Amino acid sequence: MAAAVKTSGGFCNTQQQWLHSTRDLFLHGSTHSNAKECKSKKAKKPISLRVKATSTKVELDFNDPSWKQNFQEDWDNRFNLPRITDIYDLKPRPTTFSLKKQRTPTGDEDSTPMDMWNGYVNNDDRALMKVIKYSSPTSAGAECIDPDCSWVEQWVHRAGPRKDIYYEPNEVKAAIVTCGGLCPGLNDVIRQVVFTLETYGVKNIVGIPFGFRGFFEKGLKEMPLSRNLVENINLAGGSFLGVSRGGAKTSEIVDSIQARRIDMLFVLGGNGTHAGANAIHDECRKRKLKVSVVAVPKTIDNDIPLMDKTFGFDTAVEEAQRAINSAYIEARSAYHGIGLVKLMGRSSGFIAMHASLSSGQVDVCLIPEVSFALDGEYGVLQHLEQLIKNKGFCVVCVAEAAGQELLQNSGATDASGNTILSDIGVHMQQKIKTHFKGIGVHADIKYIDPTYMVRACRANASDAILCTVLGQNASMERLPGSVASLPASATLTMCTFRSRKSSRHRSV
Ligand SMILES: Nc1ncnc2c1ncn2[C@@H]1O[C@H](COP(=O)(O)OP(=O)(O)OP(=O)(O)O)[C@@H](O)[C@H]1O
Ligand SMILES: O=P(O)(O)OC[C@H]1O[C@](O)(CO)[C@@H](O)[C@@H]1O
Ligand SMILES: [Mg+2]
Helix, strand or coil, X not given: CCCCEEECCEEECHHHHHHHHCCCCCCCCCCEHHHHHHHHXXXXXXXXXXXXXXXXXXXXXXXXXCHHHHHHHHHHHHCCCCEHHHCCCCCCEECCCCCCCCCCCCCCXXXXXXXXXXXXXXXXXXXXXXXXXXXXXCCCCCCCCCCCCCCCCCEEECCCCCCEECCCCCCCEEEEEECCCCCCCHHHHHHHHHHHHHHHCCCEEEEECCCCHHHHCCCCCCEECXXXXXXXXXXXXXXXXCCCCCCCCHHHHHHHHXXXXXXXEEEEECHHHHHHHHHHHHHHHHCCCCCEEEEEECCCCCCCCCCCCCXXXXXXXXXXXXXXXXXXXXXXXXXXXXXXXXXXXXXXXXXXXXXXXXXXXXXXXXXXXECCCCCCCCCHHHHHHHHHHHHCCEEEEEECCCCHHHCCCCCCECCCCCECCCCHHHHHXXXXXXXXXXXXXXXXXXXXXXXXXXXXXXXXXXXXXXXHHHHHHHHHHHCCCECECCCHHHHHHHHXXXXXXXXXXXXX
């Protein structure tokens, strides 16, 4: 699966490729906002690359023979990781992690005595972002930077244990906080961060309750964490520490960090949380505090650019499939049954799309990335009419953010300032009812809204492994003294996983 690329403010990503390859199945929608952005990459020069990490804007002139070098330099700048040693003149000390050989020869007569030393990650180690080289903009799914689609390597930092560290594990205080909405796997990451820190010899680890709120809300006390306490938390869904939205005042949070004498902060959350982590990092720098901030990207929506998969997404898709299966059974068993399922995704249809594809039971999948009409000759309702006529039943899956332009928007926002979406599921249910009544055809609509069920559950096996790698890498990045925020941490914490994956599955 190819990584996402951000150009001119839009994302051209895997979802887009899937849309192309599944056009027959998911026939609604011809204009695609992302598609427009993708095309703009191939537009005449110069193009501008808007950079998420630093918000800088680099004009690329493809007539300039050194454009590729400029691009690469810009990329490296964006992925430059600030380190605690940028501010303080600190003496490195040998790591307390993995001091011994990880694996030793078995001692069997047959075994070849050899050094199984696992090694450390060097600060200059990198993982290659893209494993596909497109030879032309006409190649299926092509993601090209310049009009000729010449190969440009994009490298990100590799996560993992370093040989030198800059903190004394015995003396530091580490804090973990989980923010935003729930996501399967949060407990797995918390658990692994605690385990790894303890392996380094860190004794003082605390959990901040209920997101950033826990930093300033009176009456919310930090929770001491240990291997013993978190041993089994991965067996349950949710967040052991609790989550919250809104209310983040950076200066108050940093006052609290200072007062609690926190040296390292692990922040688990989505885009909002990462903006918060970045602000905390900036404020700590301004105050010259020796605090490392490492953010672990969390979003059930899987909508972080540059990342193939975020933790919790796989689990959510699996759960969503169950709802689709129920809708299918209901629709199949009813006379002119129409199963309708609404699935989460604040502004992306990844859950809906993947659950639909994997279930194989969905006739129409509607996602926000593709605009569609309900009424009219090429509208969804007309298509449903045909499906009922031809096969007697059908199943529709709609992402919660799909078709928002068809609904009235109240303009309301949640505590974090995120737009509260209008209910496309209920709207579709009504529209389908009215439509079939209007044409005098019986239709039995079964509407399923499993919203919170897809995320209020324990991580599945594949997410559990991903979380373990992320938790380990986050802790290993912290002790060497790095300070990371999106997208550095996103790639940073992912890249060990990614590099292993890509070497094993080069052809993906
Ligand atoms: N620009 C920002 N600067 C500082 N803090 C922010 C910013 N945006 C959001 N936050 C804070 O980050 C926390 C989480 O934000 P939000 O509720 O948007 O969830 P999220 O991290 O995007 O996760 P989800 O994927 O579940 O939406 C909130 O406490 C919010 O106040
Ligand atoms: O938990 P809340 O505040 O209802 O937010 C729900 C939103 O959070 C997410 O689960 C993650 O961003 C979205 O899919 C969904 O729209
Ligand atoms: Mg968000």
